Amino acid sequence: MRTSTILFAAVAVAIAVFATVASAGLEPADDAHAQELGKWAVEEFARERHLIGFTFNRVTAGQKAEADGGVYYYLELEATSIHARYKAVVFEKGSSRTLLSFDNIH
Numbered sequence: 001m002r003t004s005t006i007l008f009a010a011v012a013v014a015i016a017v018f019a020t021v022a023s024a025g026l027e028p029a030d031d032a033h034a035q036e037l038g039k040w041a042v043e044e045f046a047r048e049r050h051l052i053g054f055t056f057n058r059v060t061a062g063q064k065a066e067a068d069g070g071v072y073y074y075l076e077l078e079a080t081s082i083h084a085r086y087k088a089v090v091f092e093k094g095s096s097r098t099l100l101s102f103d104n105i106h
Contacts, residue, residue: 029062029073037097038062038077041088045102055080069093076105 038059046054057078064073070093078084085105091098 029059029064029075034059034062034064034073034075037073037090037092038075038088040097041075041090041099041102042077042079042086044097044099045088048099051081053080057084060085072100 035058039056042054042056045051057080059075059077061076062073064071066072068091070091073088073090073092075088075090077086077088079086086102087105088102089100091100
């Protein structure tokens with residue numbers, strides 16, 4: 001139950017931040033750092049789910065916004081798996097990164 005509560009809180013925060021940031025405007029995030037974060041997001045998702053053979057291909061689109069003393073990255077990416085396109089939200093503050101969401105794009 002504790003894990004569910006934490007996950008729900010993280011998703012709620014991500015939605016609230018996205019709504020706030022979306023109204024403030026987002027900047028493009030299609031540089032080498034976005035590619036690095038996309039690779040990290042895929043590796044983190046695979047580690048959390050114990051997936052073998054799930055590998056990063058590339059970030060295809062991305063946006064970023066500064067908020068809460070850090071930067072939120074909204075990335076669309078390709079990874080090798082059954083479903084090849086995903087969207088990820090990563091929060092980066094200093095040298096710390098948090099994967100807030102990682103979902104299949106239908």
